[in-house]
Amino acid sequence: MQLIPWKHRNGVRPSLHSAHPLDTQFDALVQQFFSGPFVGEAAAHAGSLATAMDVSESADEVVLRADLPGVPSDALEITFNEGVLTISGEKRDEHNREKEGWRVSERRFGSFKRSFAIASPVDESKIAAEHKDGVLTVRLPKVAPPKARKIEIRPS
Secondary structure, eight states, X not given: OOOOOOOOTTSOOOOSSOSSHHHHHHHHHHHHHHTSHHHHHXXXXXXXXSOOEEEEEOSSEEEEEEEOTTOOGGGEEEEEETTEEEEXXXXXXXXXXXXXXXXXXXXXXXXXXXXXXXXXXXXXXXXXXXXXXXXXXEEEEBOOOOOOOOOOOOOO
């Protein structure tokens, strides 16, 4: 059995020890930056805009439910185009608190957009959406499959 040295896609062999001390310092700087407190906070806030969604399908319809706490109905947009359902919106959140001698004001806002390809044929004229208690429910009724019909053969 022969061992073949492993190489990156660009053909360069990785090494355990860097050829130049600046490479090690640069790697440490990048690692420190991406694990710092500001990036961690930004990632946590960005994750709060990621919308949790459930998609279920029955014989009659496809139902999509999205958790959208704090997002008003007028900040949502739902489109259906060529078999793709897209839900987009914007969330704005502002908190002001005042206590003895100090004041805290926090603002967060951002937009989100999620798209789903719907494999089943849908009756576009009957798509309905409801937004209640922070949950958006979109119902996409399926088109009834065509029934087989018997074709009469006429004598010629």
